[in-house]
Amino acid sequence: MVASAELVRDFVNTYDVEADADDLGTPSELALWLRERALAGPGDRAGDDDLALAVALREGLREALRRGPEPVELPLLPLRVTVGRRPELAPIGGGVTAGLAVIAAGVIGGSWDRLKVCAEETCQWAFIDSSRNRSRSWCSMRVCGNRTKTRAYRARKQGSRPRPGSNTDTV
Template sequence: MLPYSGRMYRPAELLRDLVNTHDVASGTDGLAAPADLTGWLRDRGLAAPGERATDDDLMLAVDLREGLRAALCPAPVPSGLPDTAGPAARLAAALAAVPLRVTLAGGVPGCEPIATGAARGVGLIAAAVLGAHADGDWPRLKVCAEHTCRWAFIDASKNRSRAWCSMRVCGNRTKTRAYRARRQIAAS
């Protein structure tokens, strides 16, 4: 569990929230400047009041975010959309750039960032990947299969088969598009 917003959150929730700082559908980015990252980290208890994010911290956080989005994507991105190989490489580079050390506290292995300041907050996010895996939440952390959405969610379904963040919106959109495509082929 990680502290933020005055509560304890599962590592998967932190990762989900990071991925969702960029709304693909509207094109809005909650991490457009270092000050945005500073506020985001502070809101989650991952940065102290006097700490400020730098451009390098922001670039690392964005690379981590977009790499996670690519890693959590359930299916290949349709043609015509940006290639996911770039973000996957960004994730590997971002994870390699975060200095972490293995700890053993109370007989429980863990991982913690060596950096200080906002870089430490970004390191805690990277360490949350291991935390989500240890909690068994990593396979449940997904990105919406609707290519116009790509919103991250935690799949709480019993058989872990959920593909869309919302069946009513994204699932319906995808199924309607497939139905229309089949009808058009049948009419040809």
């Protein structure tokens, strides 16, 4: 199974930075999330180690998206290279760690360069940049782009005003 950019995006977005809400707060929530995406079987259970691995993978992917071409080391996962029509990474075995391995393998593909993390520091939401020149910076121009631009505008305006207590009208 080859993971899509959408799957990688959705996995990174299981933690909402702004709301401090984690969809993978417990091992059972991790197992359920993977089962809902056919990445784990109905009998597969997750433990605390699996949850720690998932969080490390998620935050490693977020960091990689934030850094761009700078290398980021992701946690070790059971993957092998398969060569057929084109080389691919495939999970070894099954269960929760194999499901996480499918997500990690999703970074090897044509859409990784379209995945980004919102430039708004309070957001950090992953999104797929579908702009022609791949120049999008925010997950939403209406929300995050507007926040960033409003903050920059206010900072410029404050910088152009005389500071309180400064004597600007003396010659």
